[in-house]
Amino acid sequence: MTDLSVSPIEEINAAIEDYNPFNSAAIDKVQSVWGKGFPDLNTLNAHASQKVLEVIKQVKTSSDSKDKVATLVVTGDPGSGKTQLIGRLRRRVIGDGSAVFIYANGSKYGDLNLLRHQFLQTLVENLARVGSQEVTQWQEVAAAMANASNSSGQKTAAATIVKNFDKAYAKALQNNQNMLKKLSSQILKIKPDADPYILRAILWTLSEMYAPYAIEWLAGNELDQETANSMGLPTNAGKTSQEQEAEALGNIQQILRLVSDHKPVLICFDELETQGILSEDGFTKAQVIVRLVKDLYDNLEQSGIGKGIVMLTVMFGSTWAGEIASAITGTATANKIGGGVGDRLSTATQGKPIDLKPLNSQSLVDLVALWLQKELYDPRDLKPHDPVYPFTESKLRDIGKGKPTVRETLDWCAKNYRPNVPISLEERFKRAVKASKEADLGDYLEDNDKIADALRFGFEQLIGETLEGETLTGQKLRQLTIESVDTDIKVVNSKAPAKNLSNQGYINFKVVGNEDDKNFVIGVAVIQKGNAAALGAGLKRLTAYERFGLTRGCLVRSKNKKINKTTNAYKLLEKLTSQAKGGEWAYLEAEQIRPLIDLYSVYQNCETYQLTQKQVAEFSKPQILENPLLREILSDPSGEIDAETIEDEELFGTLFDESSADDTANDDDLNDLFVA
Known part of the structure; x- marks a missing residue:
């Protein structure tokens, strides 16, 4: 039967x-932590995740300010589930709204001498992710501060405040009132120790129009003068990397204090191991990161209403034993790292790491x-x-x-x-690509690095190939041959205009080749950030042909990422696409970049599919040869800017110009913010 x-x-x-x-x-x-994640066997290493959750509750309820900051260390062998544990914690605390979550992936930190500034950017970027209330974590914090200032005692949902913000602001401005100034001043009465500019920037995250600029500013990056004036913030202009690094710890402290007044904060440090990379003073990446944890532990102050901060550091057992544990035993290495590091790394477990099983x-x-x-x-x-x-x-x-x-x-x-x-090599490749296509990559069109890596991979497979024909937009390829792809963007002419301008990762790579017996060097920059400040900084470098040894610049960016005509970024885009520069904006479309991302993923993980990188490259080449985005980047630019990509309307105006708006707003103006 x-x-x-x-x-x-x-x-x-x-x-x-x-x-x-x-x-x-x-x-x-990063995707396995912030995205859907892997299937999670909750019983596996439940002792570790349960301990972290217990410590979050302890710091939240403790009445003693010195117990409001706690640290833990988790150790395990490679592949033992350390990142999976972090993903479980993220889903738990975001799911029930019990904590704000920050994931600090050490593999993203390229310059160990600027770790504080890089961690500040991590902090700001993570807070820009969606939290437990269907808005970003920044917006949750800003809404909580706004609610605390509401004289009526009314508590309005964060999503409602976000929906109301721009409309309420514009209405107040029509009455010659400045709602945000009033809101800031009321909150400063409650939080007199808060940095007024950081507080103001956090409130700006409630604005659909200005949130990207606020996030960029909070990360320590430069705003153009016009946008900064509109928001009532300093531009952050003219600061050296060393100055940014020096200021970063204080800004981190300020942000974490304001955020933890709202909810406990869980910070998870992962991927500490990188062989061969040392800071200028000889520290490994793991040592530099644990010193940052110590500095944070020593300097984070919690107010009476603070909900606490928990810092979790995960690492290999060998890293703990070989690079960190000696700080506890008092050997010579401990003196090198700094006294007391070990004691401050795992205060919740008396200096002992939690081992994964x-x-x-x-x-x-x-x-x-x-x-x-x-x-x-x-x-x-x-x-x-x-x-x-x-x-x-x-x-x-x-x-x-x-x-x-x-x-x-x-x-x-x-x-x-x-x-x-039995499966043929070609069939394995097809199945691998199919599996990659079906994988959940989250919001991959916002990931500059992922897009740039896929493009670079595509161009590398075309080295030695001769391309010709016409692109989808009618641009020409004339006997074009790629000779090399260079990811090391060095200054080749230090005396060129744009003096003292370094790349700082904006130009992702250069494509070097020959077309019609003329040599070319195309600088490719993927810039998906919505704000004009980041875009302007990238375009400034992309148009510095002489300084970086380029003959052409290519901006890769989605067409729906419109550029306001009033910004400096637009002026630089005009310069890039001018006849003199001959550069272009290649529009990023999901259907053109996703196939390259899938192929690159298979290439990276070829052993999983029982293939070699050479085999993957061979099977990938026919698709890569026909990829429209690669061909668009290589083809002769049109020199035109599509009108659909440009915003003509003014921003709110110079909102913090004293002649344009009062520094106060009446209660009716603020009440518009809280209308359900």
């Missing part, structure tokens, strides 16, 4: 042939069954006859006896998913 409670084996086998869920285990770590036979079976259920069977409404099919429980239990890590287990599953079905 047929068991109607399970799916036909033919349907299950077809699904297995079509998709390998274990290949998706190789996605990038490997899998055992039962947890390995449970993990594999969970992955198959969440990633294969449930999305296809299939009910297998065996929860671990196509594996066997006995085989999985045997593997579990060796106490493998999570990553080792998932790698084994990916490689042994269809052990008895």
Whole structure:
């Protein structure tokens, strides 16, 4: 008799042939923390996540200010689930609104001598992510401060305040009143120690129009003079990297104090290990980061209403033993790192790290069954006859006896998913690309680095190829050959105009080649940030041809990221696309960049698919040769700016010019902010 409670084996086998869920285990770590994440076996390392959640509650309820800041360390072998633990914590605290969440991925920190400034940017960027109230975490904080200033005692939902802000501001301005100044002054009465500019910038995050500029300013980056005047903020102009670094710790303290008045803050440091990279004074990345944790612990002050701050640092066990633990034992290395570092790294556990545990036979079976259920069977409404099919429980239990890590287990599953079905190399490649296409990349069109890496990969596969023909927009390619792709953007002429201008990562790479017997060097800059300040800074470098050795500049940016005609960024865009410069704006479209991202993902994780990088490059080349975005970047620019990409309307005006608006607003103007 047929068991109607399970799916036909033919349907299950077809699904297995079509998709390998274990290949998706190789996605990038930031996305696994902030995105959908991997299937999470809650019982695995529950001791570690539960301890962190307990400490969050402790700092929140403690009446002693010295107990309002706590630290913990989690150690584990590579692949033991450290980042998965952080992802679990993010989903928990954002899901129930119990804490503000910050993920500090150390792999993003390229210059160890400027770590404080880089962490400030991490802090600001994470607060710009959506929190528990369907608005950004910045907006949650700003709305909480606005509610605290409301004389009626009314508490309005953050989403409502965000929806009302621009309209209420414009209405007050028509009455020659400045609502934001009034709001700032009322909050400063409650928080007299707050930096008024930082407070003002946080309130600006409530504005749909000005939030991107406020976030850029909070990160320590420069605003153009007109925008800064409109927002009543200093421009941050003219500061050297060293000056930004010197100011960063104070700004971090100010921000964290204001944010933690609203909710506890959980900061998770991850990816501390980078071999061969040292700071100028000889510290490893792990040592520099733990010194930052110590500095934060020593300098973060909590007010009487503060909800507390918890800093979690995860690292390899070998990193703890070899680079950090000696700070506790008092050896020579401790003197090098700085006294007291070890004691301040894990105050919640008396200086002892929490160790992650490997899998055992039962947890390995449970993990594999969970992955198959969440990633294969449930999305296809299939009910297998065996929860671990196509594996066997006995085989999985045997593997579990060796106490493998999570990553080792998932790698084994990916490689042994269809052990008895011969698959050609080309078919493996097709399935790998299909799996990458189906992976949830989150808001990847906002990720400059991911887009730039995919473009660079595409151009690298075209080295030595001769391209010709016409692009989708009618631009020409005339016997064009790419000779090299250079990611090291050096100053080649220090005496050129734009003196003292360094790249700072704005130009992602240069494409070097020859077309019609003429050499070219195209600088490519992916700039998806919405604010004019970041765009202007990038365009300033992209138009500095002589300084960076370019013959042409290409801005890669979505067409819907409009540029206001009143900004300096627009003037620089006009300069870039002028006949003299011959540069262009290549429009970024999802259907053109996503295939390159998928191919690059397969290339990066080729071993997971039992392929080599050479094989992936070979199979990828036909698609890359025809990619419209790559061809658009290489083709002769049109020299035109599409009118659809430009905003003509003025911004709110110079809102903080004393002649244009009073520095007060009546209660009616503020009440408009809280109308449900």
